[in-house]
Amino acid sequence: MSATPTQNVSRRDFLKVSGGLVIGFTLAPRLALGQDRLPGSLEANRMLDAWLRIEPNGTVTIFTGKIELGQGIGTALAQIAADELDVNLQRIEVVYGDTARTPNEGQTAGSLSVEQSGTALRFACAEGRDMLVSAAAAKLGVPATDLRVSDGTISAPGGATVTYWDLARDTDFKRQATAKVKPKPPAEHKWVGKSIARRDIPKKFTGGAAYVQDVRLPNMVFGRVVRPPSPGAQLLSVDEAAARRLPGVVAVVRDGSFLAVAAEREEQAIRAREALTRSARWKEAASLPPTGEALYRQLMSSPAPGDTVVEKTSSVAGAPVKTLEALYTRPYQSHGSIGPSCAVAQWQDGKLTVWTHSQGVFPLRADLAKVFGVKPQDIRCIHAEGAGCYGHNGADDVALDAALMARATRGRPVKLQWMRDDEFMWAPYGSAMAVKLSGGIDGQGNIVSWSHEMWSHPHSTRPGSSAGVNLLAARHLAQAFQPVLPADVPQPAGGAARNAIPLYDFPNVKVVKHYIAEAPLRTSALRTLGGYANVFALESFVDELALVAGADPVELRLNHLKDARGRAVIEAAAQRAGWQPGLLGDGTRGRGFAFAKYKNLACYCATVADVEVDRTTGRVSVARVVAAVDAGQIVNPDGVINQIEGGIIQSASWTLMESVRFDRTRVTTRSWSDYPILRFTEVPEVEVVLLDQPAERFLGVGEGAQGPAAAAIANGIANATGKRLRALPFTAERVKQALA
Amino acid sequence: MANFTLRINGETKTVSVEPDTPLLYVLRNDLALNGPKFGCGLAQCGACTVLVDGKPARSCVTPVSTAAKGRITTIEGLGTVDRLHPLQRAFIDEQACQCGFCGNGMVMSAKALLDRNPRPTDRQIKQTLNGHLCRCASHNRIVRAVQRAAVALRAEARS
Numbered sequence: 001m002s003a004t005p006t007q008n009v010s011r012r013d014f015l016k017v018s019g020g021l022v023i024g025f026t027l028a029p030r031l032a033l034g035q036d037r038l039p040g041s042l043e044a045n046r047m048l049d050a051w052l053r054i055e056p057n058g059t060v061t062i063f064t065g066k067i068e069l070g071q072g073i074g075t076a077l078a079q080i081a082a083d084e085l086d087v088n089l090q091r092i093e094v095v096y097g098d099t100a101r102t103p104n105e106g107q108t109a110g111s112l113s114v115e116q117s118g119t120a121l122r123f124a125c126a127e128g129r130d131m132l133v134s135a136a137a138a139k140l141g142v143p144a145t146d147l148r149v150s151d152g153t154i155s156a157p158g159g160a161t162v163t164y165w166d167l168a169r170d171t172d173f174k175r176q177a178t179a180k181v182k183p184k185p186p187a188e189h190k191w192v193g194k195s196i197a198r199r200d201i202p203k204k205f206t207g208g209a210a211y212v213q214d215v216r217l218p219n220m221v222f223g224r225v226v227r228p229p230s231p232g233a234q235l236l237s238v239d240e241a242a243a244r245r246l247p248g249v250v251a252v253v254r255d256g257s258f259l260a261v262a263a264e265r266e267e268q269a270i271r272a273r274e275a276l277t278r279s280a281r282w283k284e285a286a287s288l289p290p291t292g293e294a295l296y297r298q299l300m301s302s303p304a305p306g307d308t309v310v311e312k313t314s315s316v317a318g319a320p321v322k323t324l325e326a327l328y329t330r331p332y333q334s335h336g337s338i339g340p341s342c343a344v345a346q347w348q349d350g351k352l353t354v355w356t357h358s359q360g361v362f363p364l365r366a367d368l369a370k371v372f373g374v375k376p377q378d379i380r381c382i383h384a385e386g387a388g389c390y391g392h393n394g395a396d397d398v399a400l401d402a403a404l405m406a407r408a409t410r411g412r413p414v415k416l417q418w419m420r421d422d423e424f425m426w427a428p429y430g431s432a433m434a435v436k437l438s439g440g441i442d443g444q445g446n447i448v449s450w451s452h453e454m455w456s457h458p459h460s461t462r463p464g465s466s467a468g469v470n471l472l473a474a475r476h477l478a479q480a481f482q483p484v485l486p487a488d489v490p491q492p493a494g495g496a497a498r499n500a501i502p503l504y505d506f507p508n509v510k511v512v513k514h515y516i517a518e519a520p521l522r523t524s525a526l527r528t529l530g531g532y533a534n535v536f537a538l539e540s541f542v543d544e545l546a547l548v549a550g551a552d553p554v555e556l557r558l559n560h561l562k563d564a565r566g567r568a569v570i571e572a573a574a575q576r577a578g579w580q581p582g583l584l585g586d587g588t589r590g591r592g593f594a595f596a597k598y599k600n601l602a603c604y605c606a607t608v609a610d611v612e613v614d615r616t617t618g619r620v621s622v623a624r625v626v627a628a629v630d631a632g633q634i635v636n637p638d639g640v641i642n643q644i645e646g647g648i649i650q651s652a653s654w655t656l657m658e659s660v661r662f663d664r665t666r667v668t669t670r671s672w673s674d675y676p677i678l679r680f681t682e683v684p685e686v687e688v689v690l691l692d693q694p695a696e697r698f699l700g701v702g703e704g705a706q707g708p709a710a711a712a713i714a715n716g717i718a719n720a721t722g723k724r725l726r727a728l729p730f731t732a733e734r735v736k737q738a739l740a
Numbered sequence: 741m742a743n744f745t746l747r748i749n750g751e752t753k754t755v756s757v758e759p760d761t762p763l764l765y766v767l768r769n770d771l772a773l774n775g776p777k778f779g780c781g782l783a784q785c786g787a788c789t790v791l792v793d794g795k796p797a798r799s800c801v802t803p804v805s806t807a808a809k810g811r812i813t814t815i816e817g818l819g820t821v822d823r824l825h826p827l828q829r830a831f832i833d834e835q836a837c838q839c840g841f842c843g844n845g846m847v848m849s850a851k852a853l854l855d856r857n858p859r860p861t862d863r864q865i866k867q868t869l870n871g872h873l874c875r876c877a878s879h880n881r882i883v884r885a886v887q888r889a890a891v892a893l894r895a896e897a898r899s
Binding site: 069070071072197198200201202203204205206207208209210211213214216222265266267270336337338339340385386387388390417419420638642643645646647648649650653671672673677678679680681683685686 | 757758761762765768769772773774775777778779780781782784785787814815816819820821824828831832833835837838839840841842843844847863865866867869870872873874875876877878879880881882883
C-alpha cells in the first residue's frame with residue numbers, strides 16, 4: 001500500500017479510530033434513547049419491510065445486505081425465513097446486496113452472514129408471521145391463538161381460511177421491528193437443520209447467467225485496464241493515439257497513471273491493452289521488501305511499538321522448569337480467485353450503475369461517490385456473483401476501473417474484466433506475518449507461562465472507511481485519493497491478533513501485537529485475517545511444549561481447556577480419527593492434531609491430519625484430515641461440511657505451496673505457473689463430524705478450519721520426521737533442507 | 741474479419757471475426773454462451789474448456805479458425821436445467837461446488853473421460869482433472885460427482 005507519510009500524529013490517530021469503527025463495527029450499535037437493542041443486523045436496519053415482502057402472487061421476497069459468493073448463504077437464509085413464516089422453501093425469493101433495494105449489512109465477511117443476516121431475518125419473519133396471523137384473526141373473527149398456518153394458508157378451527165397472499169396488500173410491514181415475537185423452537189423447524197440443495201447451483205452447471213461475467217447489456221463494450229508494472233510506478237508516456245487507431249477501440253482513458261481501454265469486442269480490448277502495455281513508459285522504484293528470512297527480519301524491525309492485547313498473571317502457578325521460544329512465519333499469500341475480478345458499469349444522466357461482486361455494495365458505493373464527487377444516492381451498486389473471492393480481492397477495485405472507463409463511452413455500458421496478471425499483481429494479499437511464541441512448563445508438565453508476539457500489516461483495507469478511498473485506481477489518478485492508513489480490526493474479533501489469545505487456561509498469558517499499518521505490498525482480508533498464522537503458530541507451539549513435557553498433544557490440550565464445547569470437539573475429532581496417545585511417526589508418516597475456536601467467537605474446530613513426507617524429495621502429502629465442528633445451531637449441514645472441507649483443502653494448499661513472489665521492484669507472481677496451488681491428485685480426503693447444538697446460536701463456519709488444518713499438518717510433519725517446520729509454506733525444497 | 745461457420749451443440753452458427761480470435765470470446769460474446777469461463781487466458785486453469793470433436797480444448801487459446809474445423813460442444817450442449825445430462829445432475833446432486841466458476845471445465849473434461857472410459861477409478865478421474873484448478877476446494881465432491889455420473893451413464897447405456 002502506498003504510504004502517506006506526511007500525516008501528523010493526531011490525524012493518524014483520528015483515522016485509526018474512524019477506520020476502526022467502520023471496519024470493526026459496520027453494524028455498530030446506533031441506539032437511540034428508549035430503543036431496545038435488536039438482534040443481528042436488525043439493529044442497524046430496523047424496518048420490517050427492509051427484510052421481507054409478501055407478494056400477492058404467492059411468493060415471499062426476503063432482502064439481505066449480504067451476498068452470495070458460493071458459500072450458500074441464499075439457501076441458508078431462505079431456510080430460516082421459510083421456517084419462521086411457515087411457507088414452503090420454493091416460495092422464497094432472495095434479493096442480495098443492492099444499494100437500491102436491500103438493507104445495508106456492511107461487508108459479507110468474517111463468517112458472520114448467518115449470525116447477522118440470518119438472525120435478523122429470523123426475527124423479522126417471526127414478527128411478520130405474527131402480524132399476518134393477527135390480521136387473519138381480525139378478518140376471520142377467531143382468536144389468533146386458534147389459528148394454524150401451513151404454507152402461507154391460515155386456517156381457523158371451523159375450516160375458514162385466508163392466505164398470506166390475500167392479506168399481502170393490507171398488511172403493512174413499513175414499521176419498526178420489535179423483535180418481541182419469539183422465533184420457533186428448533187423442534188418445530190422443518191427446513192433449518194436439513195441439507196437443502198443450494199439454489200445457486202443448477203444454473204452454474206447448465207450455462208445459466210450466474211456471474212457478473214454473464215451480465216450482458218445492450219450496446220455494451222469491453223474494457224481492460226493497463227496497470228503499472230510495479231507498486232508506486234508512475235506513467236511517463238504512452239502512445240494513446242496508436243491504441244485509438246486499433247480495430248474496434250472505442251475509447252482510451254489516461255488519467256495520471258490510470259490507463260484503460262474499451263473496444264467493441266473483447267479480444268480487441270485485449271489487443272489494445274497489449275499495445276498500450278508495449279508503448280507505456282513508467283518510472284519505477286524499488287519499494288518492495290527483501291524475500292526469504294530477510295522479509296521477516298525487516299518486518300520485525302519495523303518501528304511499530306508492541307500493543308499489549310492481553311496480559312494475565314497468576315501468583316498461584318508454579319515457576320516454569322523448562323522454557324521454549326520459537327518463531328513462526330507466514331508469507332504474503334494470494335486469494336487466487338479462479339475468475340479474475342470483473343464489473344459492469346454504466347453512466348446515464350450523471351448517475352452510475354455498477355454490477356459488482358464486491359462483498360459490500362454499500363461501502364463500495366461510498367468510496368465510488370468520493371472518487372466521482374457525486375452523492376451516494378446517484379450510484380447504485382448491484383450484487384452479481386463472481387468467482388470465489390476468499391476475502392478482499394480485486395472485486396471493489398475493478399468496479400472503479402469499470403466506472404472510470406464508462407465515463408468515456410458516452411453512456412454505453414462497459415464490462416471490464418481483469419486479466420490473470422492484474423489479479424495476481426494487484427488484488428490485495430494476505431499479509432506476511434511473524435509470530436514469536438515463548439512458554440514454560442512446570443514440574444508436572446503443565447503450561448504455566450505463555451507469550452505470543454506478532455508482527456503484521458493490515459488485514460482489512462476494504463472500501464467504506466470514513467476517510468480516504470480504498471480503491472486501487474483512486475491512487476493512480478492525476479488527482480489522487482490516498483487510501484487511509486487503517487486501524488487494525490479491534491478485539492475481540494481482532495485482525496492481526498485474531499485468535500492470538502489462547503482459549504486454553506494458561507495461568508500467565510501475554511499477547512503483544514506489532515501492527516505495521518504501512519505495507520510495502522497492498523494487504524487486506526484473506527480468509528481468517530491473522531487467524532491462520534496465529535493458530536498455526538499457537539497450535540504448533542502447544543505441540544512443541546507437549547514434546548518437552550513428554551505429554552500427549554490431545555491430553556495436554558484437554559488438561560488446559562475448561563470450555564466444554566471446545567473439549568467436545570477435541571474429543572470427537574480424536575475419537576473419529578482413532579487418535580492413539582503417544583503414537584510416534586515412522587520417519588515418513590505421521591499425524592498431527594490442532595484446535596481453535598475461530599476468532600474465539602465463532603465455530604469450534606478440531607482437526608487430525610495424516611501426513612506423509614517423501615524424505616528424498618521433501619514433498620509433503622496430506623492423505624486425510626478428520627475435523628470435528630461445533631457451529632451452534634446448524635442451518636444446512638451439507639453447507640457447513642462444504643465450508644469445512646473447502647477450508648481444510650484450501651489451507652493445505654496455503655500451507656504446503658503458496659507464497660507470492662516478488663523482487664525489490666516488481667511482483668513476479670503473474671500466472672498460475674508462478675503460484676502453484678493444490679491439485680486433484682494432491683488433495684486430502686476429508687471427513688467432517690458435526691456436533692449440532694440446536695439450542696445454541698449460530699456460529700460462523702466459513703473460516704473455522706483453515707488455522708487448525710495448517711497446524712495439524714505442521715504437527716503431523718513433526719510427528720512423522722521429528723523436524724519442526726515453522727516457516728510457511730512447507731515446500732518440498734524447504735522440507736528437504738530441514739531433513740538434511 | 742472473416743466468416744466462420746461453427747458446428748456447435750448440434751447447430752450451425754456463422755460469425756464474422758478475425759481468424760485468430762480465441763474461441764472463448766466468440767462463444768461468450770457472439771453466441772451468448774455463459775458456460776465457458778475466462779479464468780487465465782493461458783490454458784493453465786481449465787475454466788474455459790469445451791469439447792472439439794469430443795476432445796477437451798482450452799477455448800481461451802484455441803483460435804476460432806481451428807475450432808471451426810471440428811464439432812464444438814459446450815456445457816449448454818449437454819443438457820438444460822429441465823433436461824439435465826447425467827453429469828450435470830450428478831454435480832448438482834453432490835453439491836459439487838462452492839462458487840462453481842471452475843465447474844464448466846470439470847464437467848467438460850469429465851464428459852470426455854467418461855466417453856472413452858465409462859468405469860474410471862478415482863485415481864483416473866483425479867489425473868484427468870489435474871489440469872483443472874479449483875480454488876474453493878471442492879475436489880473430493882467433484883470426484884464423487886464424476887463417479888455418480890459414471891454409474892448413471894452405465895445404467896442408461898444398459899437400458
